[in-house]
Amino acid sequence: MPEHLPSVVGSGHRRSSVKIIRTSLFKFVGLLTGVFFLAGYLILYLAHDLDRNEETESAFYTNKAVRALEKSISATVKDYAFWGDAYKHLHVKVDTDWAYVRQNVGPTLYSDFGFKGIFVVNSANQTVYSVVEGQLQRVDASSWLKQALPDVLTKARSGADAETPITHFVNIGGRPALVGAAAITPGTDPTVSPDDGLPSVLIFVDILDNFRLETLGKDYGVDALRIATAAELNGGSVFALGENGVAGSLHWEPPKPGERLLGLGLPLIGFAALLVCLMAWAILRRTTASAQALDASYDSLQLSQTALAISEARFRDVAEASSDWIWEIDSQGRFTYLSERFERVTGLARHEWIGVRMDLLLCTELGTVSQWLSIPNRRPDVSVQCRYVDPKGHQHVTRLSARAMADQGFRGTATDVTEEVESRRRIEFLSQHDSLTGLPNRTRLREFLDGKLKTQPTSERPLVMLSLDLDRFKPVNDLLGHAAGDAVLNEISSRLADRVRHGDLVARIGGDEFVLILTDLKGQAEVEMLCQRLIESIERPIQIGEQEVFVSASIGIAMAPADATEATELLRYADIALYEAKSGGRNTWRFYAGDMNSKIVERRRLESDLRFAIKHGELRLHFQPRFRITDGKMVGAEALVRWQHPERGLISPDTFIPIAEETGLILALSNWVMETALRYAASWPDHLFVSVNLSPSEFKRGNLVERVQRALLQSGVEPSRVELEITESVMLDDAPGALEIMRTLKRLGIRIAMDDFGTGYSSLSYLRTFPFDGLKIDRSFLNRLGANDDDRSVIEAIIGLGHALSLTVTAEGIESQEHLEFLKSALCDEGQGYFLSRPLDIDGFCALLRVTVSAVTPGIS
Structure with missing residues (x-):
């Protein structure tokens, strides 16, 4: 071979090396560009998803606030309509002196509850009593409401037997209003006998304004809740009142966490892209100069190996810069690659898991990861939540994404979402539990009680409800402070929970009010023994700092099916019995009896x-x-x-x-x-x-x-x-x-x-x-x-x-x-x-x- 041949060949290799380096670098820059675009897209998607979630949550709490408003007016109109005195003075005859002058159904409903309109419609559908903005007037309810009332009256009268009021949203002069209506019945008053004709209907009207709505929204964490304008109806954050929004719509301003994320994330990505471009330019100059200075003796294989090593190093740098850990498995489901982030995120050693089946590390709620990967026509952009245990024995949740490779293996990323999952669980828990004591709240109590009543308890195996209220608790708050009061409530909650059996329920429904739902108590004697144990447990001294605090309790008892079979009635009867226990000297218990209700009516x-x-x-x-x-x-x-x-x-x-x-x-x-x-x-x-x-x-x-x-x-x-x-x-x-x-x-x-x-x-x-x-x-x-x-x-x-x-x-x-x-x-x-x-x-x-x-x-x- 001629002596000059190596020189010629080396020259060719040098030209080839420069081309390969430039091509690889441009590809790498293109890859990084794609990564940045993907990161930007993900931030945009995440921001949109955050805003959408906030919108959904705000809509949920707006709906909850409106339902609470309906429940409030429903409870109020029920208290007044299902009342023997109201039946005698507003249905049998209209006694204006009793209703308005004595303020039984009069101006106090406007000053205390804000009801703009109060009407009584008789059996002939004629308005016989009306109070508008606290003033006694002769106004027809249909004319004032600017709409016919037959449907409202019919529905209200249909609920007379079950003592069920109705609520209905209407539009009065361009403003939404909530109408509560109920048939006037004697209720449980034994001194009043109902007639056979159609009952009169009591109607309360609450006209909503922006100040009232904003206050209501703040109670439920909804910002700027107000009546929607015409321009706002075509946008988001709108809640329709009444069927198809006939009474108007509500609008609010949901939080925009996505905007804050974009304001922080996009500039960072832009800065990182600029920095990468500068680095790529510097690397290009340096690698080009290095390639031209290479010895002509390096053959094309060596140059290719060098370029491959550089490419792998760059890929490794990009992989380790990610917040997720990257994995690859072969066709048998064994790990073939784990990024270094795997060790920092999971606390597990990479070398111990290379060659080990992925199913031994991760599992889904519905089966193994292999089963999920083998689902026919599985969409590659859909992820799955998996669980694993770290070396300290703590369970973690990770979101796994995967794409198939040519060799029938898979590669993908894993994102730790443990904190996100725990936050959601916490929110779900708090929605049904008291934040101070951790006991079930009124919502969970109602669900539990409805479920127990569906099993149809019998006289031999009754469902027992104890309504318990602490005595001498207020002086604890006044003299020692609310922190001491909270400590007392926590201690009492623990003592109550320790005294009930598995499957029973202890709920906190107010400041110092608790409700216990019990099963497997076979008779009155056993219930009284439990009440005695509860009071003795509560009366034990509570150590608060250097002071001993003493409280006691009064208990009201109602039982299903002997007293009631409906949750609402059972709760009301237990409260009535509790009132009797407090009137009887406190620190005791009382079973509900029929004459207690008449005593309350008399009081x-x-x-x-x-x-x-x-x-x-x-x-x-x-x-x-x-x-x-x-x-x-x-x-x-x-x-x-x-x-x-x-x-x-x-x-x-x-x-x-x-x-x-x-x-x-x-x-x-x-x-x-x-x-x-x-x-x-x-x-x-x-x-x-x-x-x-x-x-x-x-x-x-x-x-x-x-x-x-x-x-x-x-x-x-x-x-x-x-x-x-x-x-x-x-x-x-x-x-x-x-x-x-x-x-x-x-x-x-x-x-x-x-x-x-x-x-x-x-x-x-x-x-x-x-x-x-x-x-x-x-x-x-x-x-x-x-x-x-x-x-x-x-x-x-x-x-x-x-x-x-x-x-x-x-x-x-x-x-x-x-x-x-x-x-x-x-x-x-x-x-x-x-x-x-x-x-x-x-x-x-x-x-x-x-x-x-x-x-x-x-x-x-």
Whole structure:
């Protein structure tokens, strides 16, 4: 061979090497370009998918918010329509005084619930009662709603037997409105007998506006919920109200996480592409120069091997830069390649899995990975979720994608989605469980209860529902804080869960309210044993920091099928039984009985009558005189309220005062007592004072200081002639707040006395801290005076304590001459009781004034 031949051949090799390098680099750059385009497409797809998911979730919660609105108006119209009093006063005859003046079905529905329209349509489909925006008017319901009502009336009457109201969206003057309607029936009132004619229909109308919708949307995490405009109807995020949107549509602004992703991802991809282009240009120059400098002795095979090695290195760099790990398997399903990311993501060693079947590592929910790969006509762009266990024993979830290779093997990528799956599970869990205790919530309770009732429990194997409410829980929150309250709730939840069997349910449905659904309890005795164990468990002390907290519980019991077979009725009966347990002294249980419902109806009627009595002058004020023990002179009188009911006669304060405190009527009642007592006292001699009792709830609400100032201004009475009596429970509930109010009252010149002294456990410390002018010894001490000499010493000690603190000491319940003589010897300041004078009405008290102003009381002098 000629000597110059190698030189010629080397030259040819050099030219071939440059061409191969350039071609490979351009291909690689093309591949990277494809990768960047794919990454950009994936980001666009992911952004679109995120926005679509947010849109779907917002639509779901919008639907949930609308359904909650329908449920609220349905429950409200049901409470008023299925009521014996409503049947008598709105169906049998239309009693405007009962409905509107007494506010049973009147303006409070507008002020409290926001119902713009309230209508009653009789059996002849004529509007016989209407209240529009809280004002009594003569308006036809069809005319006001601007549409015919036959369908609504028919559907409402068809639900009369099952006591089922209906809801319906309509459009009133371009604004959507929610109509709730129900047939008026006697409900469970045993005193009312329904007639045979068509029932009247009660209609509530709630007109929706943007402010109301925005507030509703915030409660369900939906931003800017409002009435959709014409321009917004053609876009997304629209929820139709009524059939085909006849009542209008709602629009909201769903979150746009995709836009934030695009704003961050696309610039990064662009920057990376620019960087790769610069690197490719630099590599091209360097590799071209290197190729030209290669020795002519390298043959084409060596050049090809070099190019292949460079290509493999570049591929490896790209593969390891990915967040996923890459895999390949042969036709037998054995791993032939795993990227280095495999070890960082899974914690497993690559070399231990090369040659091992893929099915030993990964499995799907429906079978093996091999079975999934062998599905005929499987789409290559469809992925599958698989599970594997890392070296620490933790289970992970990965999304696997695969494409077939020419040798009947497969290659693909695996993405770890464990956190995503766990987040979705958490969301699903929270939708049916209480976030604080982890117990099932009201939604899960209803599903569980419906499922159990479908099995049709029998009398031998009943389904038992316990409605449980904690006693003495509110002071824990008030005194120790909400963190301590949460700790108590968690501990109680654990104790309740430990006391039930597998397959039963413990749910938390409110602040301190729980419901237990139990099976396999064979009789009332076994239920009572369980209730006793539950209460004993709850009463055990709970350690919160360095303090021990004690709570108790009241339990209401309803059973299926004996009491009810419907979930709603069972829940209601258990609540009624719970109310009876609380009324019976708490820390006990009660089984539901039929007469309990009538008691609640009776209590509701009494509450309605009390509301009417306060406004229409059925209350009466009596005064019980208070006398100075030493000389028998009258020094003042205590104002005592009485209720002269037109049908029931004189009702004791022990009956109606608790109702007033529970329903919030105590403020109106107290205002009447205070203003009336001070008005009468203005005509008394100047040396006589008037004493008025205050409820503890008045210190928590009602602007007590302003109310007292108003009563003083209206009556013209000197503040020094007014005494307010309070019990020590005021200080127990909120000592700092009560102290500030009492100091303000003292600055006005008001006298303050502690009532029922000696019945509490912390009164001594309060006497030194709070600005009291006097204390009243509870009547129980005098009642036991003859039977127990210890009470004589206690009374003397109380009188001595009061004098030491410069307080006026008053004894209550003086019933005999013996009581009076003892109090005089013990140097008690003042006294009142039946022996001195019974409570007197206005005329009787004025007559007593004329006799005793200048005289002394018999028995004292």
